[in-house]
Every structure is written in structure tokens, then in C-alpha cells.
Amino acid sequence: MQTKFLLSEDQIPTHWYNVIPDLPGPMAPVIHPGTKKPVTPDDLLPLFPMGLIEQEVSRERFIRIPDEVREIYKIWRPSPLFRAHRLEKAIGTRCRIYYKYEGVSPAGSHKPNTAVPQAYYNKIFGTKRIATETGAGQWGSSMALASQMFGLECTVYMVKVSFLQKPYRKSMMQLWGAEVIASPSDRTNAGRGILAKDPESQGSLGIAISEAVEDAATHPDTRYALGSVLNHVCMHQSVIGLEAKEQLKLAGDYPDVVVGCHGGGSNFAGVAFPFVADKAAGKKVRLVAAEPASCPTLTKGVYTFDFGDTAQMAPIAKMYTLGHDFMPPGIHAGGLRYHGASPLVSQLVSAGVIEAKAVGQLACFDAAVTFARSEGIIPAPESSHAIRVAIDEAERAQQEGKERVILFNLSGHGHVDMAAYDAYFAGKLEDFDYPADKVREALARLPKVESVG
Numbered sequence: 001m002q003t004k005f006l007l008s009e010d011q012i013p014t015h016w017y018n019v020i021p022d023l024p025g026p027m028a029p030v031i032h033p034g035t036k037k038p039v040t041p042d043d044l045l046p047l048f049p050m051g052l053i054e055q056e057v058s059r060e061r062f063i064r065i066p067d068e069v070r071e072i073y074k075i076w077r078p079s080p081l082f083r084a085h086r087l088e089k090a091i092g093t094r095c096r097i098y099y100k101y102e103g104v105s106p107a108g109s110h111k112p113n114t115a116v117p118q119a120y121y122n123k124i125f126g127t128k129r130i131a132t133e134t135g136a137g138q139w140g141s142s143m144a145l146a147s148q149m150f151g152l153e154c155t156v157y158m159v160k161v162s163f164l165q166k167p168y169r170k171s172m173m174q175l176w177g178a179e180v181i182a183s184p185s186d187r188t189n190a191g192r193g194i195l196a197k198d199p200e201s202q203g204s205l206g207i208a209i210s211e212a213v214e215d216a217a218t219h220p221d222t223r224y225a226l227g228s229v230l231n232h233v234c235m236h237q238s239v240i241g242l243e244a245k246e247q248l249k250l251a252g253d254y255p256d257v258v259v260g261c262h263g264g265g266s267n268f269a270g271v272a273f274p275f276v277a278d279k280a281a282g283k284k285v286r287l288v289a290a291e292p293a294s295c296p297t298l299t300k301g302v303y304t305f306d307f308g309d310t311a312q313m314a315p316i317a318k319m320y321t322l323g324h325d326f327m328p329p330g331i332h333a334g335g336l337r338y339h340g341a342s343p344l345v346s347q348l349v350s351a352g353v354i355e356a357k358a359v360g361q362l363a364c365f366d367a368a369v370t371f372a373r374s375e376g377i378i379p380a381p382e383s384s385h386a387i388r389v390a391i392d393e394a395e396r397a398q399q400e401g402k403e404r405v406i407l408f409n410l411s412g413h414g415h416v417d418m419a420a421y422d423a424y425f426a427g428k429l430e431d432f433d434y435p436a437d438k439v440r441e442a443l444a445r446l447p448k449v450e451s452v453g
Ligand SMILES: *Cc1c(COP(=O)(O)O)cnc(C)c1O
Pocket: 109, 110, 111, 138, 139, 227, 228, 229, 261, 262, 263, 264, 265, 266, 267, 268, 335, 336, 380, 382, 383, 411, 412, 413
């Protein structure tokens, strides 16, 4: 009974996969928040290095991974693919469940897959400092790690609720040389504006993004880095699915359904996008994004133009959104609390290529405990959403008398999230109802974008 399917270092993908040529239709333009006209590469230069801007708009299906990046990928890649024999037994399924484990990176999640190339393209561009935001701390720690590897300074605006709930991610960032600031902060106009209205603000990813964008835009030697949502980020994460496909060949299997948890869309895109081309070529494979019921962007949001951030400084993109100033409840899967979604994932959901499912916090922790007690690995609260949906898929197959092959991405481990497990076992976690009124209010403040889309 083989449990792990491993590739050698020379089987780390040589190219990233870009889904754009395989989209079912043209992409909507990205709109400048000030002029309300389509953004040009020059508009983006204060925020990103040219290498990443080129990737953001590239129509090439495969883009070569620089040797310097592959060398660092070797620290943890190729990541293992596991057959979940013990989970299968625990839930009594005849489905074959596989999971790709991204918790083997130094930061404990998939995020270094993009942090490392982002640091690399900034380094060769001449950037001295990276300004970025972090929710639960996974992105900030990944960017701190990658900045350290390329000799860049790093400033991280950390959503306050997570800054307080997850102090050890702050320690990791500091260990890797970054400066960490609780957001909203008094460092930026955006932060000061929020604090003036609500001194007790717990922050949100949208607010922290505004602060980091403002920091980068107002300092010439500084660039901004985003851990999710953008096209180039989804592309960097494609190493997950590209490797998983090779590993499933070793196992002699091909998935009926591929599942990933969805915050901004990057780890889901990473595992699922390499299957989009197969699907377009007629393969029967379902791609399912798992999101929190309390922040149900893909299942309850509107597919329209909205700001990427609360303070309306980031570009306007066509995506599923709950409204740029929607403040989700303080669930423990902090990395899934974003009002919007990747425009690429959004377009594929809208076209029916990708499905989405919303799951409640308690059901996710229940699945995480079943997983940890059978497979051993302690999942990140974010990743537990993928486990929940994978188990639900197995149970549904069982009821239909089918034996399906299920692949899910275990995006990270939960070693720094044990307070969330403590709260769960103490009965202190609650399920938040879908905050329909707050969403309706936030959606009333969508930007007006004319003559495009
Ligand atoms: C950040 C994070 C997520 C959510 O981000 P995506 O861009 O949607 O992937 C999910 N899982 C883990 C472990 C994370 O760190």
C-alpha cells in the first residue's frame, strides 16, 4: 500500500502554467481606481517590478521558472502527494482520496511558491524593500522568508485580529528579518482614516492591503507584494497541480474531482488550473473551490467590478465580490477572510468551469480533527475547508454507489494555529450565519465603471 508519491528534484516543473490562453472567453480589463480607465503597465510600475507586470498580462501558456527560483524551490519541492488510506478507512469510503501537502515549505504553507519568485523579480529590478499585508500571517511569513533569501527588507501590515490571535507568526516574520505592524495602523493615511472612524477596528485584509499599497506607492525604493488574487500569483502556484498530475500518474490514477480551499484563490488555482486545459479538451474532472460560509465570495457574491481593497487605492477588477468594505466575522481561518476573489477563478466560476461550495467553521474543524486523528498531519484552519468538501464528496459518492478519485490540496499545517483548536475543543467556536445585511450594504457601494466589461 503505497502512501507517498514522490518526485525527484529534477522533476520540479521547469515552467509555470498560465491559464489565460485556456480561458473560455476574453478577460475583462483591470481598471485604474482614480481615472476609471483600463490600467496600463506604467500605472502598475510604482507597485510591481516589470518582470511581474509582464507575467500579469502574459498570453503565453508556459513561462520558464528562473534557475535561481528553482534552486530555492528545492528546499521543499517537489512536495509530497499522499494517498489518504487512513482517512479513507476512518470515514468508511471506497473512494480513493489523495492530497498534495504544501505544509512542507519552511513557512508551512503554499505561499512561498509565489513569495520566492516575487522576491526574485524585485531583486533583479532593483527594489530595496517590500511592503505587504498579511491576514493570518502565512503570507507575511512567506514574504519575510523570501525577502531574507534575496537580501530585501520587508515591512508587513498584519490584520489586527490575527496579530492578537496568532503571535507566533509575528515571531516567525521577525526571525526572518521583517518589521511587523498591526493594521489598521497610524503609519498610513488609510490606517489613520479607519482608526478615526473605529478605534477598536479589528482590521481586515482589505484595510491591510490599502496600507501596504500606500506605503509602496509613497516610497520609490519600495514595491508592493500580494500573496493571492493576481494572475501572476495563481500562475506561480501552478507548480502544485503540475506536480500532482505527475504524482497521480505514478499512482495510476486521474481525479474525478479536485478540491482546494479558497480565500483569494491562489492555492485553489495552483491545484486546479493545470486541470482546466484537460477539461477544455474533454476530460471529465470537476474543480471545486471550498470557501467559508461566513465570507462566501464565490457562492453569494456578485460577479462585477470592485476595488481590491477597502480604501479604494488598489485597482478595480471584475471578480466575485461581497463589496470592498464588507467586514467578515472573525473566523479562525483568517486567510479566507477576503471580500473578493481572483479574477481568473471568478471568470471560470462564472463560465461554469469551476464550482464553489461554502462550508461552516464547526464542520471544518470537525473534518480537521478526523483528518489529524487518521493521517496525523495537523491542518491549517484554512485547509480544513478543503478537507470538509473532500469528505463530503466521498460521502456523496458513497450514497450514489460510486468509487471516485478525489484530489485535494492541503495548503498548510496548523502548528501555529493551535489556539484555534483549543477554542474548538473548549466549545468556544461558533458558526456565523451568512451576514446578508452587511453584504447588501457593502454591495451598494460598488464603484461605477462605465463602457467596459
Ligand atoms: C493564505 C492561505 C490560504 C488562502 O489563500 P489562497 O490565496 O486562497 O490560497 C489557504 N490556506 C493556507 C494554509 C494559507 O496560508
